[in-house]
Amino acid sequence: MTMFVAAALAVLVSLGLALVRVIKGPTIFDRLIAGNSVGTLSVLLLAVIGYVFGRPAFIDLAITYALLNVIGTIAVLKFFRYGDLGAGEDEAGP
Amino acid sequence: MGQVISLAIVLLVFWLTLSGIYTTFLVTAGVISAVVISVLAYRMDVADREGHPIHLSLSAITYWPWLVWQIILSGLNVTRLIINPSLPISPTLTLVKMTQKTDVARVTYANSITLTPGTISVDMEGDEILVHAITSDNATDLEAGEMDCRCTQFEGST
Amino acid sequence: MDAFIYLLSWALLVGGGFFCVVGALGLLRMPDAFTRLHAASVIDTLGVGMIVAGLMVQSGLTLTTARLGIILLLVFFTSPVASHAIARSMRHRNVKPVLSEDRTGEGG
Numbered sequence: 001m002t003m004f005v006a007a008a009l010a011v012l013v014s015l016g017l018a019l020v021r022v023i024k025g026p027t028i029f030d031r032l033i034a035g036n037s038v039g040t041l042s043v044l045l046l047a048v049i050g051y052v053f054g055r056p057a058f059i060d061l062a063i064t065y066a067l068l069n070v071i072g073t074i075a076v077l078k079f080f081r082y083g084d085l086g087a088g089e090d091e092a093g094p
Numbered sequence: 095m096g097q098v099i100s101l102a103i104v105l106l107v108f109w110l111t112l113s114g115i116y117t118t119f120l121v122t123a124g125v126i127s128a129v130v131i132s133v134l135a136y137r138m139d140v141a142d143r144e145g146h147p148i149h150l151s152l153s154a155i156t157y158w159p160w161l162v163w164q165i166i167l168s169g170l171n172v173t174r175l176i177i178n179p180s181l182p183i184s185p186t187l188t189l190v191k192m193t194q195k196t197d198v199a200r201v202t203y204a205n206s207i208t209l210t211p212g213t214i215s216v217d218m219e220g221d222e223i224l225v226h227a228i229t230s231d232n233a234t235d236l237e238a239g240e241m242d243c244r245c246t247q248f249e250g251s252t
Numbered sequence: 253m254d255a256f257i258y259l260l261s262w263a264l265l266v267g268g269g270f271f272c273v274v275g276a277l278g279l280l281r282m283p284d285a286f287t288r289l290h291a292a293s294v295i296d297t298l299g300v301g302m303i304v305a306g307l308m309v310q311s312g313l314t315l316t317t318a319r320l321g322i323i324l325l326l327v328f329f330t331s332p333v334a335s336h337a338i339a340r341s342m343r344h345r346n347v348k349p350v351l352s353e354d355r356t357g358e359g360g
Contacts, residue, residue, distance in 0.1 A: 003262045007303055010269025014295070017276035021288070029285045029342050036334050037279060037292045040327065041272060044303050047323065051307060059319045060112065066323055070330035077341050111318045162301075169298040172290055173271065176278040185287055188355040208332035208339075211293045214286070216339045226339065228290045230353050 004051045011045045028080060032073060039069035097146040102132040147198050153248045157202075160244060164210055172211040172228060186233040189222045192242055199249030206241060257309055264306030272299035285342060286349040289335050296331035300324070 018041060021034035043065045050058025109124035110116075135141040143149065175183055190207075194200045204215040204223055212232045217224040227233035271294055278291025304324050308317045342349075 003265045003306075007265040007269045007306070010266075011272055011303070014269075014272040014276035014299075017273070018279055021276075021279045027285060027347070029338060029345075029347065030288060032338055033285060033288050033292050034279055036331075036338070037276065037295050040296055040300060040331065041276075043323065043327065044268075044272070044300060047304065047307060047320065051310065056316050056319075059316060059323070062323055063112075063319065063326065066326040066330070070334050073334040074337050077337050080341070108322075111315065111322065114315050165297050165301075169271070169294055172278070172294050173274050173298075176274050176281060176291060176294070181281060181283075183282075183287060184352040185284075185349060186353045186355060187349065187351055204336070205329075205332045208335050209293070209297060209328065211297055212290055214289055214293070214339050215336055216343050224343075224356065226286050226289075226349060228287055233353075233355065 001052070004048055008045060008048045008052060011041055011048060015041045015045065032076060035076075036069065036073045039065065039072065043069065097141045097143065097148060098132050098136045100148045101135060101141050101146050102128045105131055144196075144198055150198065150248065157244060157248045161206055161209070164206075164241070168210045168212045168232070171232075175228065183228050184230045186227045186230045187216075188225050188227065188233045188237060189219070190225050190236055190242070191222055191239070193246050194242075194249050196249055199245055202248060203242065203245040206245065207236065210241075257312075261306045261309040264302050264309060268299050268302030268304075268306060271295070271302060275299055284350045285347060286339065289339060293331070293335060296327060296335075300327050 015038060018034045018037045022031050022038065025031040025034060043062045046058050046062040046065060050056055050062070105128040106124055109128060110121070113120055113124065132141065135145070140146075175181065192200060192203055194203055200218075204218065207213050207215045207223065207225060212228045213236055214226045215223045216226050225233065225236060227236065275291050275293075275295035275298075278294060279288050282288045282291050301324065304320050308320050311317050311320070
């Protein structure tokens with residue numbers, strides 16, 4: 001029990017530090033990198049919290065977050081490259 | 095065809111792992127979904143040697159433990175760099191040759207480079223990968239080509 | 253045996269938490285975006301790996317362990333894709349990394 005709380009605290013501290021980088025980050029890419037890390041850390045936090053409260057259903061939420069995290073990062077990257085989410089590399093409109 | 099059957103089995107195992115409730119209805123629904131998705135994947139031509147490379151599973155058994163060991167070593171190395179108060183980094187851009195033939199092995203190599211802390215594959219130019227390394231030692235280690243050699247073995251021992 | 257499992261999961265969880273904090277510290281301390289990617293990959297590999305391994309040791313051979321294994325595989329397969337996508341789009345946007353040595357021979 002104590003060990004899960006300790007791990008959750010460590011993850012929370014790193015979440016805070018990553019959020020500082022999200023707020024400070026001079027370029028959009030710094031914010032994206034830190035945002036990606038926040039996503040990964042929240043997956044960890046969800047998994048650990050499932051153990052702290054003894055509810056294994058949180059693991060399923062963590063799986064969903066892990067799937068959404070990478071899709072979110074790539075969607076933001078595409079958006080800043082092309083200005084919209086639909087067009088690919090060779091069909092980027094006028 | 096082997097790929098399609100193995101894809102169906104993998105999907106069914108994934109369903110059973112996530113569901114955790116084994117009533118007749120839910121298991122039947124899982125079997126039906128796995129079969130339907132496998133048939134769709136077969137019709138879309140995505141369940142081929144590239145999309146579902148089961149012929150590589152034997153080499154994965156020997157490659158992955160080595161990769162995990164490399165990740166631990168270089169992770170500790172990057173950790174030392176970060177907690178060192180003087181931050182002794184020397185970022186280096188370098189071009190690394192790759193000797194793999196198939197796309198799957200090339201993706202494995204580039205992904206292994208990125209997964210190992212301290213090196214990131216930035217771009218691919220013909221037969222070379224542009225790598226950003228956090229210290230020049232990391233770049234030199236990668237240029238020595240042990241990981242490249244392992245990935246070529248990974249592809250070769252089909 | 254129980255004491256061994258207890259100690260092992262303590263060690264893994266504390267170690268994983270340590271690497272998470274170190275990675276986040278690296279995000280703050282590193283000088284430019286490319287080097288920050290390296291710090292983020294410490295979180296994605298060692299932090300996630302050790303914490304999830306600690307949880308797996310704690311729950312033993314159950315369905316929960318299999319689900320944690322799925323999380324581990326997902327993070328290990330997708331985090332290099334995200335890092336590479338960020339690095340590649342930085343290069344295409346002509347973000348110049350701070351370099352102490354350039355062995356590509358293109359200059360700059």
